[in-house]
Amino acid sequence: MKFEIQLTSARGKRKHIVELVREDGVSSVALDGQSVEANATQIAPNVVSVMLGSQSFELHIARSADGTLKLRCGPHEFSAEIVDPRAWRGRKHGAVEAEGRQEILAPMPGKVIRVLAAVGDAVEAGQGLLVVEAMKMQNEIRSPKSGKVERLLVKEGQNVNAGEVLAWVE
Amino acid sequence: MFKKILIANRGEIAVRILRACRELGIQTVSVYSEVDRTSLHVRLADEAYLIGPAASRESYLRIDKLMDVAKKSGCDALHPGYGFLAENPALPRACADAGIKFIGPSAEAMEAMGSKTAGKQLARRANVPTVPGTSDPIENPDEAQALAQNMGYPVLLKAIAGGGGKGMRVVPNDAAFSSAWRDAASEALNAFGDQRVFLEKYLVGPRHIEIQILADAHGRCVSLGERECSVQRRHQKVVEEAPSPVVTPELRRKMGDAAARLGRAGGYVNAGTVEFLVDANLDFYFLEVNTRLQVEHPVTEQVTGLDLVKLQIAIAADHRLPFAWETITPRGHAMEVRLYAEDPDNNFFPSPGKIISRHAPTGPGIRLDEGVYEGWTVPMDYDPLLSKLIAWGNSREETIARLRRALDEYTIMGIRTNVSLFRRILSEPEFLRGEIHTTWLDEVLSRPRPPVEPPRPGTEEAALIAAALWHSAQSNASAAGGAEPQAAPSRWKMEGRRQQMDHMP
Numbered sequence: 001m002k003f004e005i006q007l008t009s010a011r012g013k014r015k016h017i018v019e020l021v022r023e024d025g026v027s028s029v030a031l032d033g034q035s036v037e038a039n040a041t042q043i044a045p046n047v048v049s050v051m052l053g054s055q056s057f058e059l060h061i062a063r064s065a066d067g068t069l070k071l072r073c074g075p076h077e078f079s080a081e082i083v084d085p086r087a088w089r090g091r092k093h094g095a096v097e098a099e100g101r102q103e104i105l106a107p108m109p110g111k112v113i114r115v116l117a118a119v120g121d122a123v124e125a126g127q128g129l130l131v132v133e134a135m136k137m138q139n140e141i142r143s144p145k146s147g148k149v150e151r152l153l154v155k156e157g158q159n160v161n162a163g164e165v166l167a168w169v170e
Numbered sequence: 171m172f173k174k175i176l177i178a179n180r181g182e183i184a185v186r187i188l189r190a191c192r193e194l195g196i197q198t199v200s201v202y203s204e205v206d207r208t209s210l211h212v213r214l215a216d217e218a219y220l221i222g223p224a225a226s227r228e229s230y231l232r233i234d235k236l237m238d239v240a241k242k243s244g245c246d247a248l249h250p251g252y253g254f255l256a257e258n259p260a261l262p263r264a265c266a267d268a269g270i271k272f273i274g275p276s277a278e279a280m281e282a283m284g285s286k287t288a289g290k291q292l293a294r295r296a297n298v299p300t301v302p303g304t305s306d307p308i309e310n311p312d313e314a315q316a317l318a319q320n321m322g323y324p325v326l327l328k329a330i331a332g333g334g335g336k337g338m339r340v341v342p343n344d345a346a347f348s349s350a351w352r353d354a355a356s357e358a359l360n361a362f363g364d365q366r367v368f369l370e371k372y373l374v375g376p377r378h379i380e381i382q383i384l385a386d387a388h389g390r391c392v393s394l395g396e397r398e399c400s401v402q403r404r405h406q407k408v409v410e411e412a413p414s415p416v417v418t419p420e421l422r423r424k425m426g427d428a429a430a431r432l433g434r435a436g437g438y439v440n441a442g443t444v445e446f447l448v449d450a451n452l453d454f455y456f457l458e459v460n461t462r463l464q465v466e467h468p469v470t471e472q473v474t475g476l477d478l479v480k481l482q483i484a485i486a487a488d489h490r491l492p493f494a495w496e497t498i499t500p501r502g503h504a505m506e507v508r509l510y511a512e513d514p515d516n517n518f519f520p521s522p523g524k525i526i527s528r529h530a531p532t533g534p535g536i537r538l539d540e541g542v543y544e545g546w547t548v549p550m551d552y553d554p555l556l557s558k559l560i561a562w563g564n565s566r567e568e569t570i571a572r573l574r575r576a577l578d579e580y581t582i583m584g585i586r587t588n589v590s591l592f593r594r595i596l597s598e599p600e601f602l603r604g605e606i607h608t609t610w611l612d613e614v615l616s617r618p619r620p621p622v623e624p625p626r627p628g629t630e631e632a633a634l635i636a637a638a639l640w641h642s643a644q645s646n647a648s649a650a651g652g653a654e655p656q657a658a659p660s661r662w663k664m665e666g667r668r669q670q671m672d673h674m675p
Contacts (some may be wrong), residue, residue: 009630010622018638028633036631040639046527046583048636057632061640062526062583069641071633074578075593076371080637109523109550110290134550161524161547162584 004083010076028130065107065162088164102144104167106160110134115156117167129167143169171487172196172247172271176240177211178261179251180230182541182558183465184211187249188477201236201244203229205369205549210222210541217243224551230254233264240270247271247486249479254552256462257284273486274440275461277314283436283459287330287368293456297437298428301447303370314369315347324372327351329358329365335405336361340372341343374446375607378402378463379414379454381429382470383442384481385489391433393426395500398517400606401595403518408611409595410466411505412473415566415604416452421498425454432459441482447608465508465558468539472504472562507577511539511554513586522550526584531576535562535569556587566604570596594619 003018019030029038039051050057060072064079071078114131117123128140129149150170154160174197184200186213198214205224212218217369219239222229231254240248248270250256259277266272275283283289287307293300302321307330308314318325318341327350329337337358339350351367371514377400385391386505398414399407417425429444436459441462445457467478486490512518528544537606540557548554559576563569575597577589595601598614 001642005634005637006639007630010624018633018634020635020638020642031631031634038635040635042528042643047529048640050632050635052628052632055628057629057636059636060529060583060634061580061636063644070583071637072581072583073625073629075590075622076629078630078633080633082637082641083616109547136196137568139622140459144582145492149234
């Protein structure tokens, strides 16, 4: 399986191709076309241990509200944006409209104070769907695409966590 | 001894008190607001009672509800922790009326020592040196300005009812006086409903050093030595240590004697803290008394080997302090950092939310006092203190090394924390030399950030591999019915299957 990953570290942003390979029970990996001796195992829901040769690394991973992965290794932090060929919520296309079914995620913890659209409504890209209040600031959550509101998973007055799915737009 | 204690607080301090009670074989009763149902202090308590909605003034600050719970559950004592009602004399009064022992000083001692001006008057009577200035509020700005000119600039304006840096202004010169006066008074009015301010000489670059005192109900008042709390961000303590890098045994004795003298003069009983400012000549000046257990009490516990919460309970139960404690000296060195759910890269903005994963440091010389756990959502309604990480070592150097090691082990995902602030403080050369004062950290933070040490070779590659593996495991889990991603026995096997799928036409 091949992944295109944009990794952001203290040194800046770089794109890499990561290929996970399995041969006769020995886990190995190709990085940017180069084969590396590596072994990785998920030891807890949000922890991955990686052996690179004999070097041991432990990575803590969580998905952030904007869909990127946050990784931490001791004091070092990285963020990774993954372009999975199968993922329908892939990379951000800048000004280009998103395609396919879109999950609308809460960008911060807060309270839904208004729902601006109903299930079945046709919405334009950039149209407001909900208003979330966090720390006395109101934020309008907009539709990333033109389409139909397929599901609304929250009600007015409900508290939400960062990254929680608020709605689906098809 | 008491049978059952009501803990009138939440968060890490409620858990801390709970643990002391458990060790003493005392039953515990917690109280909680609607958003704290799943908080650790509720999970660990023997009994817990809902006392109202999230807003503290409708729950944790409601003395009537606390008294109801205390009576209903049959508590014979109440511990207030710190913050909330801990320094409100109305709470010990309500306890006295209800026949419940308050674990702390009397309402009278709180009033005589707690307010900044009353404390200063008492200090003068007890022959404890104070910062030159007025101890009474000044009504007339012209009169205040004349006093400031007399005293010499810079001067400090402070709210009578103040705390946490609110209603406080440094006046560098005469020209700035009238606007600073206006600002301080209006800020004090907004924050405390009391616009009265007083004036004192502003010491340049002082240290904040405080003395922990313990007094029993039989007239004994002892000092447990000092804590250095000079590392502050906007007047809020951030790192605390004991002993202070500058306090000599002679100075410790002098400050300890002064603090104990003050405690006796105020009829103080239970644990308290006398705060001093110490200038470059190592002259010390009384600042204020905190009539409660301090956030930073663990550093004193680590260097004295005493359990202050258990001693508070023993004192409240009328036990006597042993005479041998007149000569307590610190052993080794302890240092505490306060981990907050706040974003140091975004102006220390609070960052509440769900803790997705958490790995806590352990090992030699490490103590973690906290009220959080993996999967818990940090509410946005209260102070965002998550944990206090305390290290102990034989020397200041060993303690700092342990603290840095523990900070590297401590990982919380899902919310932002101020861990990186401590890595920075603990690597500043001035800090390592102990050359700190109350505005040192604010100065450090205004400087450009030093470059972060690069990760060892291979870290980025490891991050890439981990990201790819984790992502594919997540996709598999959600494809299999949206279950939580689990540590399945072989992701690599599933990956192999997927690859075969990819090859299908």
